[in-house]
Amino acid sequence: MNVRSRLFRGFWVVGLLCALLLIGEGLEGQSSATLTTDENFRAQPNGTVLGQLRAGLSFGVVEVTNDWLQFDLEGWVYNLSLQAIDRGEFGLVVSQEDGENIRGRPNGELLGHLEEGTFLEVLQRDPDWSLVRRRAWVWRRSTALFASGTSGAADRSITSASSGVTPDGEWALGRSVDAPILSTPDGDTLAISAPGTNLRVLAREGNWARVRLEGWMWLPESADGAAEASILTDVTLESLAAAPDEYRGEVLQWDLQFISLERAEELRTDFYVTEPFLLTRMGSDGEGFVYLAIPPERLAEARGLSPLERIRVVGRVRTGAARLTGSPILELLSLDRIP
Template sequence: MLQPGGLSAQDSGLGMARLAAEENFRRTPNGEVIARLNQGTPILVVGREERWVQVDLEGWMWTRSLQLSTDGVLDLVVSEPEGENLRDVPSGSILGRLGRGTLVEEVRREPGWILIRRQGWIWSASVGDVTGAPSVASRTSGTDPAQSPSGPATRRPVGFTEVGDDGAVILAAPDGDTLARAVPQAELEVTARQGNWVRVRLEGWMWQPDTPVTEDGAEASTTLTPDDVAREPEAFTGRVISWRLQFISQERAEAVRTDFFEAEPFLLCRFGGDGGPFVYVTVPPDRLAEVAGLVPLEFLSVTGRVRTGASALTGTPIVDLLSFERERDRN
């Protein structure tokens, strides 16, 4: 028998349940609607507040509809303009639809799909009987049989991805030149996503004498200029450069800029200052705070990796930021 509000008469009132009717999924009690869920959608009830229940929602979403977020806890955001369907299994039945901008947590992934989790609130009258066996999508479908459901959960750090059993080739750009190969089960930091591609940051050590250097000990790539890489864009893709740039402004890439991810942040700069060629410097989401205080016309010593020597729209070099140093004492 249900108590008022649609919850079963268990002592705790917590556990697995299914929606008795189609219902809104809200960020807070009676707050912003972040999803619309279908009748029968499984949910895990984790709390109650008056006539609202707090629930954990899990399901699968298409990888291309998610991008890396800058939130410190929820690491992905729905990026499709019309939102995206949530499914019980990859290519399975639709559980509901999450709106654009909804933040979610990545649980795990399969090729083309990501299992996500989000906590929110539902009107209690729309929640069916609560059972005593918490079991949501990640615990009932595609789970490693060697893992015990009652054992301690292990979670990947937010913003990281694990390399599969066959390892992974790391490219300078999607379909670009090979830079390295990651060993199986390596944890790599994810700085951006587009479709099935993820941009990763890899840190490690290499034997210095094997690095090509000039006579004064500087890496040879410091002699390149933006004009050099623009003349032979394919030849210099993936090359690490170190340039003195004058910061102009911080921008977000429009969809027409096909060399960027849509809305990807970048710095508009000039090489060497006034009159020099323009350079676009992409900024990973986790480093936006570092560039927030930059002042127009100040100089930076930027180390980056060439994404392309000549962007399709303007022919301007694009480099991915690796590090930078402000030169406040220069005009």
């Protein structure tokens, strides 16, 4: 290869890298996003939940990290639900026991809800209301991302799929643009539904609906063995605790001992509030506890279990270490009693 050819290739590679860098910079600070579904916002990517935002909210993107977008939330909060603090850039904290709403203007349109204990920057104080700001992160798959200068990005009207939901057990028409279907209201994205997708409503929890999607996918018969092989049967509590992120989303089979059926309280941030779950343990000698999130259609089956009964479960790992207890949480896929 001659010198001229080498120089040409070198300049081409440098030019390509520069272009990629410019594209990345364009996403951060020069793009905007619109929420396509109600979604939590967090202090850090996949970190502490600060509150919930309503579908249709648009905001400028400050930074992009993997599947997370950083943005600045600004709005008005009622003063009686706030307490003054001195925490560097933060001058207020949400002190109301069950949190407080954040609005586009005093007593105006609802933007979302702030959890108790959320720190806020103060932009303006009025007798009854405060204009506040909080930099936070939101799951990228729950947004429609627009490049700088895209028309309609800020005022785009996104209709939540819940607005098209008919009574439980009937068919509903999904209306959101690229609406994510999640494993739980605060869980992983399983699929993206197109506008006009027919959905079967199985249960409701507030503004969330558990839905069933019927369709076809390419799955040759030879793939059956691979599907069965994807269920891990040799994972221990120790190995899961040692690499919780590595196992997230994996399907495990465990023999457990049932203790009780519970409902999640607000402190258990890995569940949505009142989400049903089974408290179980790995061995009768107290080897370790395991939580099993129960889908609504399996509640009757779960209520029929007796304390200390042995069960064999297949579940998908939601987290290898719950924030409150450090124990793993599985999303129940199947349950069998062990004679």
